[in-house]
Amino acid sequence: MCLKRMEAPLLRGTPLHPRTSQLCQAQNWRRWAGYVVAGSYELLHEREYFAIRTTAALIDVSPLYKYQVTGPDAERFLNRLIPRDVERCAVHQVLYTPWCDDAGKVIDDGTVARLDPDAFRLTSGEPNLRWLQDVAAGLAVTIGDISESLAALALQGPASREILQRLSDASLADLRFFRLTHALVAGIPTTITRTGYTGDLGYELWVEPDQAIPLWDRLTDAGAGYGLLPAGMLALDVARIEAGLPLIDVDYIPSNKALIEQQKSSPYELDLGWTVRLDKGPFVGRQALVAEEARGPAWRFTGLEVAWDSIEGLYAELGLPPALPLTAWRVSVPVYSKGEQVGYATSGCWSPILKRYIALAHLRSAWAEPGTELEMEVTVEHRRRRAAVRVVRKPFFDPPRKRALPGAEGVRGVSGSAPASGAPSGAGDAG
Amino acid sequence: MTRARPDAVIVGGGHNGLVNAAYLARAGLNVLVLERRHVLGGAAVTEEVFPGFRYCVCSYVVSLLRPEIIRDLDLARHGLEILPLESTFTPLPDGDHLVRWADHDRTRQEIHRHSHRDAEAYDEFGRLMVQLAMAVKPVLEMAPPDPASWRPRNLASMARLAGHFRGLGAEKLAALVKLMTMSSADFLDEWFETEALKATMSASGIIGTFLGPRSPGTAYVLLHHYMGEIDGAFRAWGFARGGTGAVSEAIASAARGFGARVRTEAPVERILTRGGRAVGVLLASGEEIEAPIVVSGVDPKRTFLDLLEPEDLPRDFVDAIRRFRIRGSSGKVNLALAGAPSFTALPGDGAHLRGAISISPTVEYLERAYDDAKYGAFSKRPYMDIVLPSMIDPGMAPPGRHVMSIFVQYAPYELDGGWNDARREAFGDAVIDTLCEYAPDLSDLILHRQVLTPADMEETFGLTGGNIFHGELSLHQLFFLRPAPGWADYRTPIANLYLCGSGAHPGGGVCGAPGRLAAARILRDRRR
Numbered sequence: 001m002c003l004k005r006m007e008a009p010l011l012r013g014t015p016l017h018p019r020t021s022q023l024c025q026a027q028n029w030r031r032w033a034g035y036v037v038a039g040s041y042e043l044l045h046e047r048e049y050f051a052i053r054t055t056a057a058l059i060d061v062s063p064l065y066k067y068q069v070t071g072p073d074a075e076r077f078l079n080r081l082i083p084r085d086v087e088r089c090a091v092h093q094v095l096y097t098p099w100c101d102d103a104g105k106v107i108d109d110g111t112v113a114r115l116d117p118d119a120f121r122l123t124s125g126e127p128n129l130r131w132l133q134d135v136a137a138g139l140a141v142t143i144g145d146i147s148e149s150l151a152a153l154a155l156q157g158p159a160s161r162e163i164l165q166r167l168s169d170a171s172l173a174d175l176r177f178f179r180l181t182h183a184l185v186a187g188i189p190t191t192i193t194r195t196g197y198t199g200d201l202g203y204e205l206w207v208e209p210d211q212a213i214p215l216w217d218r219l220t221d222a223g224a225g226y227g228l229l230p231a232g233m234l235a236l237d238v239a240r241i242e243a244g245l246p247l248i249d250v251d252y253i254p255s256n257k258a259l260i261e262q263q264k265s266s267p268y269e270l271d272l273g274w275t276v277r278l279d280k281g282p283f284v285g286r287q288a289l290v291a292e293e294a295r296g297p298a299w300r301f302t303g304l305e306v307a308w309d310s311i312e313g314l315y316a317e318l319g320l321p322p323a324l325p326l327t328a329w330r331v332s333v334p335v336y337s338k339g340e341q342v343g344y345a346t347s348g349c350w351s352p353i354l355k356r357y358i359a360l361a362h363l364r365s366a367w368a369e370p371g372t373e374l375e376m377e378v379t380v381e382h383r384r385r386r387a388a389v390r391v392v393r394k395p396f397f398d399p400p401r402k403r404a405l406p407g408a409e410g411v412r413g414v415s416g417s418a419p420a421s422g423a424p425s426g427a428g429d430a431g
Numbered sequence: 432m433t434r435a436r437p438d439a440v441i442v443g444g445g446h447n448g449l450v451n452a453a454y455l456a457r458a459g460l461n462v463l464v465l466e467r468r469h470v471l472g473g474a475a476v477t478e479e480v481f482p483g484f485r486y487c488v489c490s491y492v493v494s495l496l497r498p499e500i501i502r503d504l505d506l507a508r509h510g511l512e513i514l515p516l517e518s519t520f521t522p523l524p525d526g527d528h529l530v531r532w533a534d535h536d537r538t539r540q541e542i543h544r545h546s547h548r549d550a551e552a553y554d555e556f557g558r559l560m561v562q563l564a565m566a567v568k569p570v571l572e573m574a575p576p577d578p579a580s581w582r583p584r585n586l587a588s589m590a591r592l593a594g595h596f597r598g599l600g601a602e603k604l605a606a607l608v609k610l611m612t613m614s615s616a617d618f619l620d621e622w623f624e625t626e627a628l629k630a631t632m633s634a635s636g637i638i639g640t641f642l643g644p645r646s647p648g649t650a651y652v653l654l655h656h657y658m659g660e661i662d663g664a665f666r667a668w669g670f671a672r673g674g675t676g677a678v679s680e681a682i683a684s685a686a687r688g689f690g691a692r693v694r695t696e697a698p699v700e701r702i703l704t705r706g707g708r709a710v711g712v713l714l715a716s717g718e719e720i721e722a723p724i725v726v727s728g729v730d731p732k733r734t735f736l737d738l739l740e741p742e743d744l745p746r747d748f749v750d751a752i753r754r755f756r757i758r759g760s761s762g763k764v765n766l767a768l769a770g771a772p773s774f775t776a777l778p779g780d781g782a783h784l785r786g787a788i789s790i791s792p793t794v795e796y797l798e799r800a801y802d803d804a805k806y807g808a809f810s811k812r813p814y815m816d817i818v819l820p821s822m823i824d825p826g827m828a829p830p831g832r833h834v835m836s837i838f839v840q841y842a843p844y845e846l847d848g849g850w851n852d853a854r855r856e857a858f859g860d861a862v863i864d865t866l867c868e869y870a871p872d873l874s875d876l877i878l879h880r881q882v883l884t885p886a887d888m889e890e891t892f893g894l895t896g897g898n899i900f901h902g903e904l905s906l907h908q909l910f911f912l913r914p915a916p917g918w919a920d921y922r923t924p925i926a927n928l929y930l931c932g933s934g935a936h937p938g939g940g941v942c943g944a945p946g947r948l949a950a951a952r953i954l955r956d957r958r959r
Contacts, residue, residue, distance in 0.1 A: 145547050
């Protein structure tokens with residue numbers, strides 16, 4: 001009876017949908033913030049993943065929420081909102097940051113890009129306009145929801161700089177990690193940020209929605225000789241786990257969605273303590289975070305590496321070769337120490353580049369030291385078993401090219417290793 | 432009757448009477464249900480008033496039917512099928528609309544169209560309501576303790592309750608107090624700016640009360656909507672296949688399965704007492720039925736003021752019952768339609784017609800509708816909660832045709848000059864005229880129209896004052912105050928006479944909780 005009428009589509013396509021829907025051979029679509037985006041373009045996402053890590057990949061990240069923050073109090077407002085020190089954010093610098101409620105629990109995380117002394121752009125995983133406006137009460141600042149008026153393309157991978165440079169009128173040679181520049185890319189006015197969700201060399205390109213497809217097409221043309229591929233969410237998910245980057249609603253629950261206290265996390269508990277500048281002056285949640293910093297967080301968010309012998313052994317017992325999660329999983333999995341549950345892993349996958357089975361886990365602090373031997377539940381042929389795992393530092397994968405400038409390759413850090421202390425380089429822009 | 436003397440007779444075969452009967456029979460009692468009408472279900476009935484068209488004459492959705500009743504009585508096996516009723520469509524006079532869908536993204540996108548802030552506030556509001564509903568749920572599931580009593584059992588129960596609320600934490604406790612004291616309009620003003628959203632949400636706070644959205648205390652009823660939500664996938668919220676009468680039939684079937692007997696067209700004239708104890712009932716036919724336990728599923732006024740002699744009861748109790756607020760405020764219009772109506776605001780017969788349709792464009796609209804009623808008139812532009820049962824269950828009407836159930840508020844029981852046929856039709860006209868402003872083709876589609884005023888509901892279903900909840904769901908009549916202070920435990924001043932209808936805690940709606948909790952009380956008393 002109601003089939004005769006064509007109703008408006010229930011899910012929106014992004015500004016790139018006319019193009020991505022032509023390319024998505026797998027018909028594998030995922031919902032993201034009310035949009036549909038490609039899960040994978042090819043039947044298997046493996047090539048798309050390797051494009052991110054070995055050549056270059058083009059990813060439609062338009063569903064990100066974006067806010068424009070302008071006005072004489074813009075800096076003051078952001079300093080009130082986020083735990084990082086915005087005074088120290090130069091024009092054309094980008095900060096990765098979480099932000100908290102009054103109890104110091106994380107509401108969301110994203111990037112803050114300083115376009116001008118009095119103008120910033122903020123991205124987030126969930127809608128935040130109401131929160132931003134409420135925090136801005138009494139300040140001379142205007143907050144605009146530009147989510148729908150700005151499309152976003154991520155160009156990620158080792159060849160991304162060369163491809164982008166072929167089209168860009170601005171030099172990328174001196175565009176540092178977590179910095180931005182305005183440029184004409186193939187004649188299209190574009191804001192280029194050297195950011196991304198892959199933990200690799202890469203850029204995010206911010207353009208007017210009607211320019212998104214022309215830009216996509218020109219990048220595809222320019223990247224053809226470099227092995228550029230469109231990549232979907234499945235490939236991106238593996239890359240971001242390797243980079244140790246938490247995903248909202250998967251690795252943590254935003255505090256304004258949590259039904260009970262235990263579901264909330266502080267920045268310290270998410271291993272984002274490096275973003276918290278308690279000495280910078282008041283900001284939302286500071287008081288609670290001062291207390292937490294003093295007593296130490298109850299939880300830590302760490303990497304786990306599954307011991308190969310252990311998982312192989314569990315399968316071998318049954319006469320099977322080990323089955324590995326080529327697609328990342330996103331369910332909560334218990335982690336044990338000597339039979340007692342001490343935490344839970346929230347994302348995991350087989351890392352094709354590291355040849356390791358890795359996971360991101362919340363662990364009680366006493367069990368979160370790197371090197372701690374634990375066990376993680378795995379289901380082997382319908383039975384719950386426990387595989388040996390070891391706590392390791394994030395990021396799992398951290399190539400020097402991520403933050404290096406051309407000609408300085410390898411100077412700042414060694415692939416796969418982590419900095420000695422403080423700011424983990426994988427998590428963003430610290431250092 | 433050739434069967435043995437019953438252990439309990441239940442006056443009234445409404446859904447609560449039947450639930451009570453089922454639980455008592457399950458415990459091994461010989462139970463007899465006596466229903467005045469030819470159909471079971473009380474106000475929860477489906478009747479083919481116009482050939483081929485099945486009307487949910489009075490109650491029209493399953494909202495709060497307790498999941499434990501569905502499980503205990505195995506109602507699914509007895510034919511209860513609850514179909515999803517997932518959207519709320521509010522057409523607006525300016526041609527715009529607001530729809531809240533089952534899908535989160537879709538709802539957010541829709542509210543976002545009206546206000547970015549509200550789209551975000553909606554999620555947080557929903558979270559708070561779920562938290563508060565979780566906090567209040569145990570209270571609904573318990574028989575209320577009497578705060579004035581020093582009996583150990585009562586004190587323990589009070590202590591548990593106090594501990595429960597203390598455990599909520601300051602933030603939620605504050606919200607709960609606000610909810611208990613504020614008007615729904617003021618409460619929602621703290622959260623939202625979209626008029627249609629506030630009005631449609633606050634409408635759920637005024638259903639069945641003689642209050643407006645700006646009357647204090649109405650915010651609490653907002654919670655009831657979210658009560659259904661916490662049962663989530665269990666889905667106790669929806670439309671019963673076959674109409675609301677199917678709920679009653681499933682419960683009756685369960686009761687019979689446990690051995691209960693059910694007699695229709697057996698109106699009870701009197702509850703018989705001897706020496707302060709209930710001993711049976713007298714039917715209008717003159718037949719006397721003896722039973723050591725009598726349970727009344729009819730409303731408190733009818734039970735205590737009509738079915739008993741004044742000498743049977745303490746004077747102060749009679750006083751309290753006489754003061755019990757039971758003003759009917761709503762009417763019902765049921766239509767048989769030649770086809771689905773098309774709303775200007777969202778034309779066609781799409782998914783928006785498979786849920787509730789709410790005529791509640793602004794809070795002021797609702798408050799003005801209340802203004803009419805305050806001074807003895809029915810609302811010229813009433814609030815309406817509409818469902819097209821045949822869109823959800825095609826079996827409710829012949830193929831391609833539809834039935835429309837329109838809950839209408841306000842229609843005061845005490846209409847200026849009283850209700851008569853002409854005023855009933857004028858009321859029906861006001862409803863159709865208002866609706867035609869939103870769906871102009873409706874008037875041409877009407878094949879048959881049934882209009883029920885509060886006076887008709889009293890006459891047909893025995894609801895005193897035409898009040899659908901057996902007494903208004905306002906705070907001063909809830910919990911340990913329902914129906915009278917000191918008598919919220921389903922007992923009455925007459926030994927072995929119990930109350931099991933919506934006039935007892937936790938109150939109205941097709942929820943069955945009073946019937947179930949009364950049965951538990953009776954069975955406990957019997958073991959003594």
